[in-house]
Amino acid sequence: MSAAVVSVIVVSYQTRELIVRALSMLRASRPTVPYEVIVVDNASTDGSADAVSTAFPDAQVVRLAHNVGFARAVNVGAARASGEWLLLLNPDTELVDDVLGELVSYARTHPEHRVYTGRTLHADGTDDGRSVFALPSVWGYLCFAAGLSTVFRRSRLGNPEELPGLDRSRPGPVPAASGCLLLIERSLFTELAGFAPDYFMYSEDIDLCLRATLLGARPVLVPGAQVKHVGGASSTSVGKRVMVLQGKTTYLRLRWSRPRAAIGRLLLATGIAIRAAGARLTGRAGYWRGVWAARRTWLAGWPPVSELPPVEIVTPADR
Template sequence: MTSGPTTPAVSVVIVSYQTRDLIRRALSTLRTASPAGSYEVIVVDNASTDGSAEAVENEFPEARVVRLTRNVGFGRAVNVGASRARGTWILLLNPDTELVGDVIGEFVAYARANPEHRVYTGRTLHDDRTDDGRSAFALPSLWGYVCFATGLSTVFRRSRLFNPEELPGLDRSMPARVPAASGCLMLLQRSLFAELGGFLPDYFMYSEDIDLCHRATLLGASPVLVPGARVVHVGGASSTGVNKRIMLLQGKTTYLRLRWTPRRAAAGRALLAAGVAVRAAGARLTGRAGYWRQVWAARRTWLAGWPPPTQLPAVEVAGPAQSATPGV
């Protein structure tokens, strides 16, 4: 861990919301796994009420804690942390992760040897150390949504043809270029993050990382998977069940609104709606996976996507002199 005026190589940015025990575990494994690394830690707390910020301040004094006055979502909170970062690279890390080995060292070594990629992800694992397949994705496509609408992506989840979005054929034991990296575990050049203007405030949660990778690729980046950078990912600790699925769909429809033509976006939304309707009907018939019926009932919410930034309040940092953070 760095001390004094030394400029760190990596700024680790973690966004926390109601994850007190999880973030303590994440920071503990980070401290143990990378004792000699040149890095700093910035924790942005989204107005948690479970003592997350206090626990980090008390147990990890090396971390800088930035407290927000309200929950502003993932991307806008990351932007706050990144605006305070000093490292050459920014490492986005979920609070519900546990590092396996020297993740920072693995990332930095690969990034220095292969700087042309500019965006890097690793492997997110189950507790048994098998890949959970959630660290890299394909960009959304009409074909992928056709497969979702017809249920093919569920029935043939391991098929490259019928489940293209999850990249089931990707060999994650080898370095590989990927279309998009997950914000759960993403290293990128701080200069690139600044050039992109950070995450778009249009997203509260989900798909903001895919959008960022899409925009980074337009600037010449080529996201890559670094197999030696591994974390165990509890997954969805801050949002689970019906609410998580609704937010996932809100992220998807926001991406369609921003990145696809109006006609294509309308087709994408119709296919997403059809896929949820099919699953809700199946849940009614079988009595299983009843959450899909609740997701279908909330379709007006997620088909509209997240509210546009003009409708969002400013991001305010809590403290003796509360201030709004511009541009997020």
């Protein structure tokens, strides 16, 4: 068997049906480059790890004793990888054709980028606009606080975070790529010490791209690499939004100065407060009221890694 060129890392948490389907579609896509699969299971109780081991005996399945989130789980998988490239893939994705071959082919002819992503699609095949993002900025948070990013969602000026004016049909550099579908040199990932372990979920990919860029990488969108993304498989509406905001405020804590981070948190809180007030008045989008009620949680961000328990790997017999 040929040595792996790509190590596909999938983090699983309560996604038994989805991950088996995703890996089945990966196999059915007949990748034109040798690959290995590493699944890191975050202490699922739905039999995800056993299902993968049974259906894909060649896959490495790493079972964690506790749910340590996405960032630290990926780091566990990357430490076991042998490929030249790491491909991070969400379990709630369906590959469209040979995604691995498409990404690696582009990476080999454009090695200066070092970080690559593709397009994430809705079920109907239209782009969901969630594979690439701008780096956080005061202006972007001001637009969120003022509601401009909602009212003028298709405006580059009013909604800078989502890059609405980007032509996703052509290859081109992007500020940050989503960890849902992300190819990165394993040597670069190692040089960066992987994802910052302070993140449980969300914004760890933006943080990684920022740090990679500081080392000379140029993240790029490869439009021929496409996956359909179910999205939000393990999160409630309010719960997901709270976690997204925890990721954002963790990024502010780690990457912005204290005064700038304080401004960022204030603008985020203002934006949520306005949306919660609007939900109360109109009776619509009531989830914002729940998000506002949880503001102490997300304003604090994820706990620093110094306060987290160590990652513990178990064997099936230990469970």
